[in-house]
Amino acid sequence: MTSSVVTLFVCGDVMLGRGVDQILAHPGDPVLRETCVADARAYVRMAESVNGPIPAPVPPSWLWGEALRLLDVATPDVGIVNLETSITRSDAFAPGKAVHYRMHPANVPALTVARPDVCVLANNHVLDFGRAGLAETLDTLERSGLRVAGAGRSADEAYRPAAVPVRTGGHVLVLALGASSSGIPSGWAATAARSGVAHIPDLxxxxxxxxxxRIRRMKRAGDIVVVSVHWGSNWGYPVPCEQIRFAHALVDGGADLVHGHSSHHPRPIEVYRQRLVLHGCGDFIDDYEGISGYEEYRDDLRLAYFVTVAADTGRFLDLRMVPLRSRRMRLEPVPHQDATWMHATLDRVSATVHPVLEPDGTLLLEPSRQRPPPRSLRSEDPADGAL
Incomplete structure (x- = not known):
């Protein structure tokens, strides 16, 4: 790799609370206020019922499993994760929410072991235990030397991009936003006098x-801008027209990568004006094993995304996606048939790109393998279909 390119590792939701927290060395209070589950350890038992015993307590590296080897081999310049967990000992469950995620602060090595450069916090779980829980989350991450984007003690902090210097001389700037469509309450929005998330009410x-x-004010020559957006529903492949247009407007305005998340499975990919748009990266780490109801989406399969862009322009050069499988709350290599399934699915739902399945199971996307955009994406008709 030459100094003229920058490689980014991005993934979807990293949820380290609830059942995940319970298998780590310092489990917090397991009490939940869910309709059907009152104890977080029940999620451990559900995972064990389908894939076998989990040797709790597990070391911090357990959760990431094969992903740590991939990171060591790829040596990305910048790693970005959506941390969909509050890190707190608080018992102040946010009212009106059906699900709450928290990890005990002593378990933060389960995050730092993967060496992320930026933790995105603009999501619908970071205030699950109120503003005191958010403060403890921010303090814990700061003490751990981790940059955050998308939440803060004020609007200025929440909307401030995380800036990661890279060897090419510029910075990767990560601006994180949380949309109402992902379930973020409007009352969670940060203001000048109140902590919260970088909230956008609509697209x-x-x-x-x-x-x-904001992008135009912050971007300098040699900088690469990533806009990380928590948006949309949990399930399904269609991407709403307003989301497509919003992503395109971000690129038109200077974003070099749109990093979307919230869905529990990967969603369509597109390349627009030589910039990559990931509409939904899917879950990466969680405690969802054994939960039935959406098997057709294969949410046990996860993707690690390695994006290479030109350092001077931010132009998309290639994307390598490595399929992984979550078993016993650990990421492991997938059988070839699972990589084939993931390839066929992304190829089918992504209207404008054509990833290639490599012999080692990696999915490769290069700009030369784009398809012409369908008529609906070339039109300004508001009735157009989605990806």
Whole structure:
């Protein structure tokens, strides 16, 4: 690899609370306030019922498993994860929410072991234990030397991009946003006098223009801008037209990568104006094993995304996606048939790109393998279909 490129590792939701927290060395209070589950250890038992015993307590590296080897081999310049967990000992369950995630602060090595450069916090779980829980989360991450984006003690902090210097001389700037469509309550929005998340109420042209103005103020020559957005529903492959247009507006305004997350499985990929748009990266780490109901989406399969861009322009060069499988709350290599399934699925749902399945099971996407955009994506008709 030459100094003229920058490689980014990105993934979807990293949920280290609830059952995951219970198998680590310092489990917090297992009490839950869910309709059907009152004890977080029940999620451990569900995982064990389908894939066998988990040797708790596990070391911090257990959760990441094969992903740590991939990171060691790829040596990305910058790693970005969506941390969908509060890190707190608080018992102040946010009212009106059906699900709450928290990890005990003493278990933070389960995050730092993967050496992420930026933890995105603009999501619908970071305030599950109120603003005191958010403060403890921010303090814990700061003490651990981890940068955050998308939440803060004020709006200025929440909307401030995380800046990661890279060897090419510029910075990777990560601006994180949380959309109402992902279930983030409007009351969680940070203000000048109140902590919270970098909240966007909708995906309108007006909201996009405000984000673009931030990009233009912060971007300098040699910088690469990643806009990380928590948006959309949990299940399904179609991408709403307003989301597509919002992503395109971000790219038109200077974003070099749109890193979308919230869905429990990978969603379509597109390349727009030589920039990569990941509409949904899917879950990466969680305690969802043994939960039935959406088997057709294969949410046991996860993707590690390695994106290479030109250092001087941010132009998309290639994307390598490595399928992994979650078993016993650990990421492991997948059988070839699972990589084939993931390839066929992404190829089917991504209207404008054509990933290639490599012999080692990696999915490779290069700009030369784009398809012409369908008519609906070339039109401005608001009735157009989605990806």
């Amino acid at each position: 309108s042209a007006t909201t996009a223009a405000a984000v673009v103005e």
